[in-house]
Structures are given as structure tokens and as C-alpha cells.
Amino acid sequence: MTLQSPQHNFWSKVVEKAQLGSDSAEKVPFFSLAPMEAVTDTIFRRVVAQAGGPDVYFTEFTNASSMVHPKAKFSVQGRLAVAEGEQQPVAQIWGSRPETIAGAAKILPTMGFQAVDINMGCPDNTVIKNSAGSDLIRHPELAVSVIAAARQSGLAVSVKTRLGFSQAEEFREWLPIIFKQDIALLTIHLRSRKEMSKVPAHLEYIDEILAMRDSIAPKTLIQLNGDIKTRAEGLALAQAHPGVDGIMIGRGIFENPYAFEKTPTPHTLEESIALLNLQLDLFDDVNENVTSKHFEALKRYFKIYLRGFAHASALRQMLMETHATNEVRDILKRELDRVYAAVASDQHMYRDNTAASADMTATTLEKNSQSV
Ligand SMILES: Cc1cc2nc3c(=O)[nH]c(=O)nc-3n(C[C@H](O)[C@H](O)[C@H](O)COP(=O)(O)O)c2cc1C
DSSP, X not given: OOTTSHHHHHHHHHHHHHHHTOSOSSOOOXXXXXXXXXXXXXXXXHHHHHHHOOSEEBOOOEEHHHHHOTTTGGGGGGGGOOOTTSOOOBEEEEOSOHHHHHHHHHHHHHTTOOEEEEEXXXXXXXXXXXXOTTHHHHOHHXXXXXXXXXHTTOSEEEEEEEEESSOGGGHHHHHHHHHTTTOSEEEEEEEESTTTTTSOOOGGGHHHHHHHHHHHOTTSEEEEESSOXXXXXXXXXXXHSTTXXXXXXXXXXXXXXXXXXXXXXXXXXXXXXXXXHHHHHHHHHHXXXXXXXXXXXXXXXXXXXXXXXXXXXXXXXXXXXXXXXXXXXXXXXXXXXXXXXHXXXXXXXXXXXXXXXXXXXXXXXXXXXXXX
């Protein structure tokens, strides 16, 4: 298989484009926004794009069984919704039954997707009980069949996984099996399932993984994930390990919506409020025209935009009491003059980028265990 085959074509274009967009003669990795359940829907992806987005977006993970089930298929539509004019994301699906994966993957091209990513890293017990997500690390023969099934779609097939199930060092057995499948891209969250996100990412294994790729599957691209917060951090990591092709950022976006920006710039509160207003407008549009959305779920985003300035927490408190987007808009209109005056002496900049991530993760993971 060459880099020009359909399986690899999508990703080789991503690599080329990332390089073209750079002034540097050095290899520049491509950047992705990580798939995040109940976060990276069409609404938030478009807000991130407005803030200076990555090269690639992933959808939230979608249950392959629901996609092919006559009664459930409408319930998952929202997860795969892509707005007109929006950059087409990579569809991430999860499951463990090859026939279901094949059925789901074949639907994706009809929806305009060019690439499918298979989740082999989710630590959630409900997913594991279905022998999917990180459980596939313990059942590599099934993982191989799942990849082969996804290939039937003709789309570029990638995998996102962790280093191991119980121990990070399992990568020495696990990753060669995946590399032998000649997938287009392997994204590695540099932790084991057991480690969840509680220990620092295992950067110490990057070179060993790259050497493994070079000897088994030199055409498979490698994307690193775990604790990388900004484009600058990703560039530094890729420079230290030149074989790295891509960098995926997840929770960094909760701390800084401008995490992918090529030239990091201090952003004003007005810009941040404009992003929140965009999110409110897109929420209303999707809610009315695409799929019904729960207003309560919108509240967890407030901290991304409203933080690091005087009165931020008081303003958030007020917004937490709201029940509709218009109530949020009314409060913003009413309070903002006062807030802008208070932050003038701070040049309207972000100051504190530490608090939002933990909140977003906790809320969403709680929801994860109920919904998948
Ligand atoms: C709220 C939340 C939801 C997530 N949902 C998914 C998902 O749907 N699919 C997936 O592969 N990983 C999911 N992840 C894992 C992230 O994609 C990523 O691997 C992880 O957060 C580590 O990267 P980071 O340190 O940059 O956040 C989720 C993570 C979070 C915090």
C-alpha cells in the first residue's frame, strides 16, 4: 500500500497541509482536537475553529451498534452532525463486533466522512463491558478484525489507543500488532487504561514507539496525545522526537480556547465573550434545526470563556442559575459593562488557566458512564 492509496490519502494531505502552512523548513506536525464525548460536537468544534483551530477535528465517539440499529440510529445522529461549511471531522466510532463496525463504517461515507477512527482507548466500564474501547487491548485478535471490518468502508482508517490495559509497558506487545495492520494513523494516549489520566503521560516511551513504527509500518503516521496543552508544547515535543507526525490536544482547550493558535497572543475578555456568544448562537441553531440539545450541558462550557478576570466567578454563578440561552444573553448584556470596567486595568487578558479542565473532565466522565 502506498501513501497515495485511499486508506492513506486523507492523512497524507493533512501532513502536507500542516507543512505548507508553516514558514519553517523543519518538519511541522499536524495538530488535532481530541475526540471528547459531550464536548467536541459540531457546536464546540466551530467555536474552536473561530478561535484558531487545529488541522484536524474528531467527532465525539459514537456507538457503532447504535448507528446500525433501526431504533437507535436517530439517537446518535447528533454526535455525527457536521454543519454546512464546517471542516469535515474524522468520525470516531466504538464497538467490538466486526459486522457492526463494518455496517457503521459503511454509513460514514454517505454522510460525507473521509476518515474513520476506531476507539481502542476508552477506559469507561460500560464500554469495556461491551469488549470495546481499551478492552480491545486485552483482545488483540478482535482488534485486528475490527480494523479489517472498518476498512470495508473504503475510508482512511485510524486507531486511537492507550499504551496498555493494566500497565504502560504492554505497548511492547500491543502496538506491534496494530502496526502490522498498516493503518493510516495511530494516535497514542501515552498512558495505560488503569492509569486513567492520573499519572503524567509516559513521554519516556516515545522513541521506542517511533522505532517500532519505523521497523514494522513506516507509512503509518504517529500522533501523540496526553497532557499536551498548547501548540507550542506540541511543537517542542515533536522537535525533541522528529519522527512524530501529529499532536492531539484534548483538555488543553478547556484551559485555553486559543490552544491551537499559531502565534500565541493574549486575548481580551471581549474576544472571549464573543466566543461564548457564538457558542450560544450555534447551540440555538443546532437545537432548532438538527438535534435537540440539553441546555444544562451548555453550562459546563462557561468556565472556558469566563475566567481569569475580576468578577468572573460571580458572573459564572449568575449564569449557572439560567435555564435558556436568552437568559444567558440577557445577563451578559446587563453585567458586561461593569465587568469590562473592572478588568480594564488588567488589559482584559487571561490570567488564570488552571481551573476549568478538572471540572469539564469530571462532569463529562460522570455523564459518560451513564450514556455509553
Ligand atoms: C471529557 C472527555 C471526553 C472524552 N471523550 C473521548 C472520546 O469520545 N473518545 C476518545 O477517544 N477519547 C476521549 N477522551 C480522551 C481524550 O481524547 C484524550 O485522549 C485525553 O483527554 C488525554 O489527552 P489530553 O491530556 O490532551 O486531554 C475524552 C476525554 C475527556 C476529558
